[in-house]
Amino acid sequence: MSIDRRSGCPINLSLEVFGDRWSLIILRDMIFGGKRHFRELLNFSLEGIASNILADRLKRLMELGMLTKADDPSHKQKAIYSLTEMAITLVPIMAQLGAWGRVWLPVTEELSIRAELLEKGGPPLWEQFMDELRHEHLGAPSKTPPNTPTVRQQLRAAYEDVVARKAESATA
Amino acid sequence: MSIDRRSGCPINLSLEVFGDRWSLIILRDMIFGGKRHFRELLNFSLEGIASNILADRLKRLMELGMLTKADDPSHKQKAIYSLTEMAITLVPIMAQLGAWGRVWLPVTEELSIRAELLEKGGPPLWEQFMDELRHEHLGAPSKTPPNTPTVRQQLRAAYEDVVARKAESATA
DNA sequence: CCAATCCGATTGCATTTTGCAATCAGTTGC
DNA sequence: GCAACTGATTGCAAAATGCAATCGGATTGG
Numbered sequence: 372m373s374i375d376r377r378s379g380c381p382i383n384l385s386l387e388v389f390g391d392r393w394s395l396i397i398l399r400d401m402i403f404g405g406k407r408h409f410r411e412l413l414n415f416s417l418e419g420i421a422s423n424i425l426a427d428r429l430k431r432l433m434e435l436g437m438l439t440k441a442d443d444p445s446h447k448q449k450a451i452y453s454l455t456e457m458a459i460t461l462v463p464i465m466a467q468l469g470a471w472g473r474v475w476l477p478v479t480e481e482l483s484i485r486a487e488l489l490e491k492g493g494p495p496l497w498e499q500f501m502d503e504l505r506h507e508h509l510g511a512p513s514k515t516p517p518n519t520p521t522v523r524q525q526l527r528a529a530y531e532d533v534v535a536r537k538a539e540s541a542t543a
Numbered sequence: 544m545s546i547d548r549r550s551g552c553p554i555n556l557s558l559e560v561f562g563d564r565w566s567l568i569i570l571r572d573m574i575f576g577g578k579r580h581f582r583e584l585l586n587f588s589l590e591g592i593a594s595n596i597l598a599d600r601l602k603r604l605m606e607l608g609m610l611t612k613a614d615d616p617s618h619k620q621k622a623i624y625s626l627t628e629m630a631i632t633l634v635p636i637m638a639q640l641g642a643w644g645r646v647w648l649p650v651t652e653e654l655s656i657r658a659e660l661l662e663k664g665g666p667p668l669w670e671q672f673m674d675e676l677r678h679e680h681l682g683a684p685s686k687t688p689p690n691t692p693t694v695r696q697q698l699r700a701a702y703e704d705v706v707a708r709k710a711e712s713a714t715a
Numbered sequence: 716c717c718a719a720t721c722c723g724a725t726t727g728c729a730t731t732t733t734g735c736a737a738t739c740a741g742t743t744g745c
Numbered sequence: 746g747c748a749a750c751t752g753a754t755t756g757c758a759a760a761a762t763g764c765a766a767t768c769g770g771a772t773t774g775g
Contacts, residue, residue, distance in 0.1 A: 377590040379651030381644030381658045382571050382637060388648065390564045392762090399554050409723050418549040421763055426724055436647075448722040448771050457647050464643055465554060467636045472553030475608075475629050476560065479551030486553045564733090581752050593734055598753055620742050620751040 388435055393420055393428050398437070398458055399465060402504065403485060405523060407451050408443075417482075432458075453508040462497050462504070466490060481533040485526040496522060560607055565592055565600050570609070570630055571637060574676065575657060577695060579623050580615075589654075604630075625680040634669045634676070638662060653705045657698045668694060 375387050389395045396418055400406045406415065413425055429452065432438040437458040443449035469486030472478055478486075489496060500522040505511040515521075520528075547559050561567045568590055572578045578587065585597055601624065604610040609630040615621035641658030644650055650658075661668060672694040677683040687693075692700075 376649070378654065379649065380571075380589060380654040381641040381648065381650045383568060383590055384648035384650060385640045385644040386564060386567055388644075390562065390567070392558060392562050395558055395562070396555060399552075410721080413723090417552060418555055419763095421765095422724070423726085423764090424762070427761095429723095446722075446772080450723065460643060460646070464636070464639045467639050468557045469553040471632060471636055472557040472560075474632070476553065476556035477548070477551065478553045478556060482550065482552040582750080585752095593736090594753070595755085596734070599733095601752095615751095618742075618751075622752065 388437075391428075393424055394432060395461075395465075395468075396420065397425065397428055397432070398454075398461060401438075401452065401454055402458070402462065402465065403523070403526065405507075407453070408449055409452075454504060456505070456509065459501050459504045459508065462501050463494070466497055481530060481537065484529045484533045488526055488529050492522075560609075563600075565596055566604060567633075567637075567640075568592065569597065569600055569604070570626075570633060573610075573624065573626055574630075574634065574637065575695070575698065577679075579625070580621060581624075626676060628677070628681065631673050631676045631680070634673050635666070638669055653702060653709065656701045656705045660698055660701050664694075 377383055377387070389398070396416070397412060397420070400412055400416060404415070406412050409425065409429070413420065413422055429438065433440060437455055439453045439455060441451050441453065443451045466486070466489045469483070470490040473483045473486050473490070499515055502514050503521050503523065506513040549555055549559065561570070568588070569584060569592070572584055572588060576587070578584050581597065581601070585592065585594055601610065601612075605612060609627055611625045611627060613623050613625065615623045638658070638661045641655070642662040645655045645658050645662070671687055674686050675693050675695065678685040
């Protein structure tokens with residue numbers, strides 16, 4: 372369950388952490404989708420992860436120090452998963468992956484608009500997003516001024532614009 | 544063998560391309576190690592890839608458009624594998640992966656010096672490196688002035704410095 | 716109070732993928 | 746001719762994956 376250490380190469384070690392088909396998907400849904408609960412990750416997953424795999428990966432990501440788990444005070448059974456700093460700093464990797472995929476792979480427009488925004492925003496936007504995630508998941512004080520839309524809100528708004536525009540052009 | 548298309552999300556599609564334990568390792572050895580032949584990839588692989596897996600992944604990467612294969616004029620059996628533009632543009636992803644792994648994972652110094660250099664050089668260095676790769680693999684005219692050390696030479700020199708320094712401090 | 720539903724998982728099982736060792740046939744150098 | 750090397754392929758065991766069913770506890774609605 373833990374790491375292999377085939378070699379001390381940083382790219383290899385990174386691959387051993389999330390070089391599988393699900394780990395990054397889960398982290399993506401937590402980072403960009405704001406998902407915190409098992410059922411949210413299970414039921415709203417676009418790719419349809421199985422519950423045993425989800426349980427296994429959540430456990431593995433906790434062992435690796437990418438996630439922590441806490442009780443949800445509002446519901447005795449619910450567990451809240453939080454990103455650690457280690458996971459939050461994946462944002463630049465996610466941004467690059469999205470940018471690359473958008474160029475070379477058959478992405479759908481509504482699902483790639485967020486990657487486009489993140490790419491256009493560049494490192495400053497990534498930093499702002501990571502700051503928000505630290506606030507959300509680690510309770511850190513937010514450095515972004517109040518009354519500015521959060522990055523996640525911006526991404527969500529852009530996504531909904533595309534969906535709305537597509538629905539309109541379909542009925543027109 | 545080809546792609547799943549679980550969803551049209553760019554991050555998901557990227558994962559379906561190289562979300563396994565070997566594809567990116569092979570591309571890393573081609574990009575940073577300058578490996579072009581089957582045996583080079585097989586025998587000098589730090590992580591010890593098996594020949595059937597290597598054959599399978601090379602085939603898959605060709606089907607995906609990341610590699611091309613050509614006869615080696617010097618040896619009737621030898622095949623030369625070349626990176627396509629699609630693979631060359633992975634350099635920024637590799638750089639980010641290396642930078643992240645260097646911070647969070649138990650990398651060895653000599654294997655992470657290249658990642659450090661690539662991180663410090665930033666996008667301009669990545670661009671120069673990609674230009675060199677286009678020259679090497681696609682026959683494109685090189686934009687970098689002659690008599691400047693190539694990025695790969697710089698990376699290699701930095702690696703050898705670390706190895707030499709370590710050997711010296713071990714005997715001292 | 717009780718049934719239905721929701722919670723984070725776990726179990727069993729069939730299928731697929733992986734990793735390893737051995738082997739292959741053609742090419743080359745001597 | 747023959748050993749070494751070329752890019753692979755094959756057989757087989759082990760592990761990972763995907764799917765459906767299920768679990769015991771908690772909560773909700775009536």
